[in-house]
Amino acid sequence: MSSPVVAVPTRTPIGEVARRMDEYGVGSVVVTAGGTLRGVVTDRDLALRAVAQGLDTDEPVESVMTSPVITVDTTADIREAYRIFHRSGVRRLPVLDGHRVVGMLTVDDMLMDVFQRVADLLGPVAWSVLEEPPGPPSAATPPRET
Numbered sequence: 001m002s003s004p005v006v007a008v009p010t011r012t013p014i015g016e017v018a019r020r021m022d023e024y025g026v027g028s029v030v031v032t033a034g035g036t037l038r039g040v041v042t043d044r045d046l047a048l049r050a051v052a053q054g055l056d057t058d059e060p061v062e063s064v065m066t067s068p069v070i071t072v073d074t075t076a077d078i079r080e081a082y083r084i085f086h087r088s089g090v091r092r093l094p095v096l097d098g099h100r101v102v103g104m105l106t107v108d109d110m111l112m113d114v115f116q117r118v119a120d121l122l123g124p125v126a127w128s129v130l131e132e133p134p135g136p137p138s139a140a141t142p143p144r145e146t
Contacts, residue, residue: 001095003103007032008061010039014050015057017041028092031065037094037101039065071096072105077114081105096100 006029008017017029021043032037041061049055049064070088072081073126074097085107095103 001105001109002026003095005030005094005101005104006083007101009033010014010062010065011060014041014046014061014064014109017061018057021045021046026104028104029061030069030094030104031061031067032101036099037069037096038062039067040069040074040094041065041093042092069094074102078110082110085110119123 006020006024006026008020008029008031010031010032010033020029021027027044028040028042030037031041039062041064045064045066050057050059055063070084070090070093072093072095081093085091091107093105094101094124095105112131140142
């Protein structure tokens with residue numbers, strides 16, 4: 001997950017939200033009121049709900065945010081996060097510790113987890129292959145059984 005998460009108050013102008021996304025290099029921000037999660041706005045929300053609809057950049061972010069928000073708790077294991085992504089179809093999940101947003105988990109984070117697990121699994125196999133001489137087996141070297 002990415003932490004800390006970029007958060008903005010509900011009345012922040014959508015133009016300012018876009019500038020913050022650019023500044024921090026993120027595709028989403030959480031929208032809060034009094035420290036409580038109220039919504040999420042993504043770069044796609046800005047494109048489809050703001051720009052495509054001709055909204056003024058001074059409109060408050062709450063007018064284009066997604067709410068209610070699908071979240072994952074810090075105590076959830078990775079399988080639960082996979083289930084939430086699968087069932088909801090969202091690409092980003094705010095991570096909550098109680099009512100406090102502590103990070104953002106993305107589909108990309110999950111893909112990196114999958115790649116790391118595959119690499120960990122294939123590591124010993126790759127090393128055994130690398131120890132073999134290149135080229136076809138010679139008559140003196142019988143084929144290896146797997």
